[in-house]
Amino acid sequence: MSRSALYSPRQQSGIGLLGAVILSAGVVVAGFLLATAVKDFRKYDQFIEVRGLAEEVVKSDKASWNLAFSAYGETPQAASQAWVKQQEKLETTVLAMGFEAADIRRQPMNIYENINPNGGQVEPAKRWRAQGGIVVETPKVDAVEQATLKTDVFLNENIVLESSFVQFYFTDLNSIKPRMLKAATDNAKEAAQTFASDSGVTVGALKTATQGLFSISAPLGEYGGENTVMKKIRVVTKVQYLVE
Incomplete structure (x- = not known):
């Protein structure tokens, strides 16, 4: 005997109606959950991408001063001896300017034979x-x-410099990174809020953030930073905010 034979036609009709109600309720719930998921997905997918800029002018904390000269002689040995004497005089002059012996690094000596290009x-x-x-x-x-700025000091000691150039560096970048990144992020959020306000939306939670490279240049330009005591440190961050 089949299972359906145990019930009367009226009972079978009631069971069928109950099943239809349950099925309909399931479809409604599933539809609600799907609609909510789509809404949340679209909400998450909507974001504002902005860039934040932070710049700071700092003073160099290290300098490298290169001083080059030549000495001459009838023989390689004579030229070498003259060069050693000149170097000792140069180092003594530099020490008298207030520097320490540990600050001085000697460059290697090279010896050349002078040749007159005209054949003389x-x-x-x-x-x-x-x-x-x-x-x-x-x-x-x-x-x-x-x-x-005191090249006359060397001339007074009969030291003729062939070149004198200095480079300045800022080496303590880690000490200013945290505050610069915060400043760049704050700048990005301010830009996002302005953009959101103009678009009729509200800035939500932070979605992603990417730190750009730190650059060091001259305060009034993008290049030539090694020749200036003051440095301009610059960083740009890319930030995405969800919108509501």
Whole structure:
């Protein structure tokens, strides 16, 4: 005997109606959940992407001063000896400017034979040329900046420099990174709020954030930063905010 035979036609009709009601309720609930999921998905998918900028001017904390010169002699040995004496005199002069022996790094000496490009004879006392110099590396940035303006000091000691150039560096970037990233993020959120207000939406939670590279340049330009004592530190962040 089939299971349906145990029930009367009226009972079977009631069971069928109950099943239809339950099925309909299930479809309604499923439809509500699906609608909510789509709504939440669209809400999550809507976001504002902005960029935040932070700039800060700081002072260099390290300087590198390169001093180069040449000495001459009739023989390679004579040129080398003349160069050593000149180097000792140069180092003594630099120490008298307030620097320490630990700040001075000697550059290697190179010896060349001078050749007259016109085919004439080279002056015997300058037949051989020894070239080299020293590099002053120090955190005494102000002292280096002042010393580079006093070229007459070397001339008074009969030291003829072939080149004198200085480079300034800022090496403590980690000390300012946190506040600069915060400033860049705040700047990005301000931009997002302005954009959202104009669009009739509200800025929600942070979705993603990407840190850009830190750049170091001259305060008034994008290049030539190594020659200036003051540095402009710049970072740009890319941030996405959900909208409501």
